[in-house]
Amino acid sequence: MKTPYEILxxxxxxxxSEIKQAYLQKVKLNPPDRDHEKFQQIHSAYETIKNLTxxxxxxxxxxxxxxxxxxxKQAFSNAQPSIMNADYFDKLLRASIDxxxxxxxxxxxxxx
Amino acid sequence: xxxxxxxTPKSSDPDTSVxxxxxxxxxxxxxxxxxxxxxxALLKLADNAEWRQALSQCYLQRALAFxxxxxxxxxxxxxxxxxxxxxxxYEAHDxxxxxxxxxxxxxxxxxxxxxxxxxxLDEYYPDLAALLGLLIITDKFSCKELLPKDSFFIMHLGFxxxxxxxxxxxxxxxxxxxxxxxxxxxAFRDFRTLIKAALLVPxxxxxxxxxxxxxxxxxxYHQAGALLLxxxxxxxxxxxxxxxxxxxxxxxxxAAKNFNKKQIEFLDVLTKQKDRLSDKLKFNLALQYQAxxxxxxxxRYCHSALSNYPAGQRDFNRHFGAMDDFEAWRLKxxxxxxxxxxxxxxxxxxxxxxxxxxxxxxxxxxxxxxMRHIAAHQQSPEEAVSWLxxxxxxxxxxxxxxxxxxQYYERQEQETDAYxxxxxxxxxxxxxxxxxxxxAIKAATRNKAFKKATQYAKALLKIDPVNxxxxxxxxxxxxxxxxxxxxxxxxxLVEKEIEQAExxxxxxxxxxxxxxxxGFFVLxxxxxxxxxxxxxxxxxxxxxxxxxxxxxxxxxxxxLDLQSALALKGLPPLAKDxxxxxxxxxxxxxxxHQYVDDNVSQxxxxxxxxKVKAVIKQSIKQNYSxxxxxxxxxxxxRIQHFELLRACxxxxxxxxxxxxWMYYRVYAEVxxxxxxxxxxxxxxxxNSMENAQQEKDQxxxxxxxxxxxxxxxxxxxxxFDIFDSLFGGxxxxxxxxxxxxxxxxxxxxxxxxxxxxxxxxxxxxxxxRMLKILAAKYLxxxxxKMFNLVNDNTEALFxxxxxxxxxxxxxxxxVTTEDIIECFQGKKxxxxxxSFPFF
Numbered sequence: 001m002k003t004p005y006e007i008l009x010x011x012x013x014x015x016x017s018e019i020k021q022a023y024l025q026k027v028k029l030n031p032p033d034r035d036h037e038k039f040q041q042i043h044s045a046y047e048t049i050k051n052l053t054x055x056x057x058x059x060x061x062x063x064x065x066x067x068x069x070x071x072x073k074q075a076f077s078n079a080q081p082s083i084m085n086a087d088y089f090d091k092l093l094r095a096s097i098d099x100x101x102x103x104x105x106x107x108x109x110x111x112x
Numbered sequence: 113x114x115x116x117x118x119x120t121p122k123s124s125d126p127d128t129s130v131x132x133x134x135x136x137x138x139x140x141x142x143x144x145x146x147x148x149x150x151x152x153a154l155l156k157l158a159d160n161a162e163w164r165q166a167l168s169q170c171y172l173q174r175a176l177a178f179x180x181x182x183x184x185x186x187x188x189x190x191x192x193x194x195x196x197x198x199x200x201x202y203e204a205h206d207x208x209x210x211x212x213x214x215x216x217x218x219x220x221x222x223x224x225x226x227x228x229x230x231x232x233l234d235e236y237y238p239d240l241a242a243l244l245g246l247l248i249i250t251d252k253f254s255c256k257e258l259l260p261k262d263s264f265f266i267m268h269l270g271f272x273x274x275x276x277x278x279x280x281x282x283x284x285x286x287x288x289x290x291x292x293x294x295x296x297x298x299a300f301r302d303f304r305t306l307i308k309a310a311l312l313v314p315x316x317x318x319x320x321x322x323x324x325x326x327x328x329x330x331x332x333y334h335q336a337g338a339l340l341l342x343x344x345x346x347x348x349x350x351x352x353x354x355x356x357x358x359x360x361x362x363x364x365x366x367a368a369k370n371f372n373k374k375q376i377e378f379l380d381v382l383t384k385q386k387d388r389l390s391d392k393l394k395f396n397l398a399l400q401y402q403a404x405x406x407x408x409x410x411x412r413y414c415h416s417a418l419s420n421y422p423a424g425q426r427d428f429n430r431h432f433g434a435m436d437d438f439e440a441w442r443l444k445x446x447x448x449x450x451x452x453x454x455x456x457x458x459x460x461x462x463x464x465x466x467x468x469x470x471x472x473x474x475x476x477x478x479x480x481x482x483m484r485h486i487a488a489h490q491q492s493p494e495e496a497v498s499w500l501x502x503x504x505x506x507x508x509x510x511x512x513x514x515x516x517x518x519q520y521y522e523r524q525e526q527e528t529d530a531y532x533x534x535x536x537x538x539x540x541x542x543x544x545x546x547x548x549x550x551x552a553i554k555a556a557t558r559n560k561a562f563k564k565a566t567q568y569a570k571a572l573l574k575i576d577p578v579n580x581x582x583x584x585x586x587x588x589x590x591x592x593x594x595x596x597x598x599x600x601x602x603x604x605l606v607e608k609e610i611e612q613a614e615x616x617x618x619x620x621x622x623x624x625x626x627x628x629x630x631g632f633f634v635l636x637x638x639x640x641x642x643x644x645x646x647x648x649x650x651x652x653x654x655x656x657x658x659x660x661x662x663x664x665x666x667x668x669x670x671x672l673d674l675q676s677a678l679a680l681k682g683l684p685p686l687a688k689d690x691x692x693x694x695x696x697x698x699x700x701x702x703x704x705h706q707y708v709d710d711n712v713s714q715x716x717x718x719x720x721x722x723k724v725k726a727v728i729k730q731s732i733k734q735n736y737s738x739x740x741x742x743x744x745x746x747x748x749x750r751i752q753h754f755e756l757l758r759a760c761x762x763x764x765x766x767x768x769x770x771x772x773w774m775y776y777r778v779y780a781e782v783x784x785x786x787x788x789x790x791x792x793x794x795x796x797x798x799n800s801m802e803n804a805q806q807e808k809d810q811x812x813x814x815x816x817x818x819x820x821x822x823x824x825x826x827x828x829x830x831x832f833d834i835f836d837s838l839f840g841g842x843x844x845x846x847x848x849x850x851x852x853x854x855x856x857x858x859x860x861x862x863x864x865x866x867x868x869x870x871x872x873x874x875x876x877x878x879x880x881r882m883l884k885i886l887a888a889k890y891l892x893x894x895x896x897k898m899f900n901l902v903n904d905n906t907e908a909l910f911x912x913x914x915x916x917x918x919x920x921x922x923x924x925x926x927v928t929t930e931d932i933i934e935c936f937q938g939k940k941x942x943x944x945x946x947s948f949p950f951f
């Protein structure tokens with residue numbers, strides 16, 4: 001689960017105007033008619049940290065749920081790109097063959 | 113394959129015929145094992161082609177059933193039995209070959225494949241062809257030479273090998289032309305999708321994912337697609353993918369994903385634990401793999417995970433340092449709130465506040481926020497306001513808190529000094545705040561401080577020039593002043609005041625109101641006739657019918673201390689049989705509400721209604737809608753006009769069963785005095801309140817609840833516990849002696865048991881029904897006698913209920929109906945006659 005700061009990509013020390021700037025930029029890239037859910041997320045993040053009071057309220061009363069998924073995402077998000085070439089493709093094809101592979105279509109398709 | 117039901121037996125031998133019939137019925141019922149045995153027995157008797165065909169079908173169906181269960185070897189044997197009894201071409205031959213491949217019986221596979229025709233491979237067995245294709249290109253099984261050279265399959269295999277060769281030689285540009293040669297219905301269709309997806313990785317993972325989604329679940333390439341999909345995934349999705357894979361497959365993905373040693377180790381732990389990841393294990397993994405996760409995220413995760421795994425506190429402190437005192441209290445408070453224990457949370461917040469008190473300005477601001485947060489979770493508005501007021505000691509600039517405090521005081525029935533003080537304080541703090549100015553205007557208007565109201569309204573209009581509320585206040589203020597001037601005969605100033613009111617543009621109705629005031633001014637100061645005409649013209653302009661016009665003109669005259677007859681002279685006479693339309697009645701209701709809002713006295717309103725009372729009563733007899741009559745009742749209740757309210761209730765329909773009707777009936781009957789409410793009506797109201805609660809009619813619940821509270825207050829409960837618990841309130845004239853005389857001999861536990869039961873009886877039955885039940889059971893159905901007995905002797909009702917409770921439970925308490933009647937008869941003689949108008 002991303003924090004509002006992460007959603008708007010601002011630091012926790014960002015000023016009101018920096019946060020607003022980041023919010024407007026995000027809204028420009030994600031207008032409500034394109035992806036309403038994303039827009040709502042951005043808007044809600046902005047409302048949560050838009051001024052000192054809301055930021056303090058967030059800091060005081062937000063109880064972040066322990067999100068193990070976020071942890072895994074971070075742990076297995078690689079800076080290095082994945083490798084895919086003919087060698088891996090061959091390995092992948094060979095490794096894919098198991099008992100299930102031999103289960104062919106149902107009888108309705110088969111004819112004499 | 114759907115088998116064809118075989119026809120009826122044809123054998124002439126009766127025994128054979130029975131056997132054949134049984135075999136057929138088993139076959140048609142799908143009981144192939146039994147059918148097989150029967151057909152085998154039949155074939156021992158004679159070689160019959162039909163029986164053999166049926167037997168072969170039994171073998172085939174059983175082979176397919178075994179295969180579906182994964183018992184391939186059994187399936188093979190059964191299929192071969194089928195083939196022995198059937199004539200070529202054989203059904204499910206492609207399945208048979210796939211089972212042979214699975215059992216690695218290469219000799220038979222080769223024999224079968226060698227017999228396949230091009231048509232069979234290309235047209236009849238597409239799934240087998242796809243499988244063979246995959247096995248050939250992965251070198252799992254070399255059978256290319258065995259397959260018909262003239263088949264499309266062999267041709268397409270050539271294109272695939274061309275594409276693969278280009279891929280292996282890194283001539284990516286040659287792949288697409290080779291793939292293009294594959295037609296849509298090729299056995300290598302899914303191979304083409306797969307390789308295209310592979311070419312998009314890693315740059316266009318999303319496109320690759322959408323391509324891979326096109327490979328059907330039954331395709332031999334589906335698993336390869338799943339592996340490639342895992343390579344395109346990150347984080348949780350990737351881990352979830354890997355949990356489904358075998359260790360060698362995971363190794364390939366790990367290598368393709370370029371995972372480092374630590375990641376592989378972490379992944380290894382995760383895949384070994386699978387679904388058994390406890391809070392403790394997750395917490396420890398977060399600590400252990402901080403290098404992968406990042407210290408910040410790990411700390412954040414562990415911090416929040418402490419709520420589910422508090423034993424991790426020491427490890428947390430060791431890794432990230434001890435939490436400060438405030439943070440520890442904060443976490444505890446939030447944990448309580450998460451469990452909806454706001455009272456517990458309040459305790460921890462207060463501990464946190466104690467810590468923050470030593471942290472200067474920043475601490476003070478946080479204290480204020482915490483206090484406001486606590487206020488938001490208070491059940492009682494008084495407590496909430498108290499927290500808000502305290503919060504302002506730590507942060508004086510929070511407008512929201514001021515507004516909430518003002519709103520709280522505004523809702524109080526009696527305006528308090530505290531409200532005035534908070535209004536003054538708020539206006540001083542936020543002189544340009546529209547909402548606060550609005551509240552100040554309302555308060556000033558309510559106190560008839562028109563000068564102050566005008567001042568606030570002008571301030572508000574400076575900020576918001578189109579604010580209708582402020583305009584209305586200003587207008588009303590000018591007219592109120594004009595009225596005052598007329599009354600004090602300072603006529604030279606009146607016209608100016610009316611003109612100022614006219615300059616405020618709100619609506620035509622307000623213009624007519626100004627004209628009405630001018631009419632009264634002319635009537636008093638210059639020309640009675642002209643004044644009356646002006647009055648008549650303006651009131652008719654403002655309203656639909658004559659009744660509203662009469663009411664309005666009369667009321668305005670009364671407010672000016674004038675004879676209403678003078679003001680009404682210009683209006684046409686109001687016919688005795690005049691009937692108000694629904695629209696007129698609605699307007700009259702609105703008009704009355706408006707005058708109440710303008711603080712016109714109830715006495716003046718009643719006096720003005722005198723003129724039109726007869727017409728209203730007459731009009732009510734029409735078929736007005738329930739909504740209209742209800743809103744009229746609401747209006748009449750507001751001005752406490754009980755006579756009209758009763759008239760209104762006489763005409764409501766029996767089918768109108770909304771609980772609020774019972775409230776109005778009782779309210780009108782007792783002239784709004786809850787103290788005069790009879791016990792029967794109390795029970796009726798209590799019943800109606802329960803209905804209102806069920807129907808979620810909050811307004812009715814509030815009104816009835818308030819009335820019942822007044823009822824209890826008026827009765828001044830005298831601590832008669834049984835009735836308190838039984839009926840939820842005090843009952844007048846409680847005579848403990850008489851009840852003691854009747855039930856004093858009962859042991860305490862029996863007495864309590866019966867008393868509890870009486871509560872259940874009263875809850876289960878509405879009052880009327882309950883009395884009818886008691887009358888039927890104990891007074892030979894003499895309901896009237898029962899009413900007379902219980903109307904003012906509420907303890908008599910309790911006595912009968914105790915008797916019924918005892919009878920219901922089969923307990924002989926030694927008390928009879930006669931005992932109860934005798935006990936309360938003396939009281940009855942002095943009672944007023946019973947009155948149950950709604951029964």
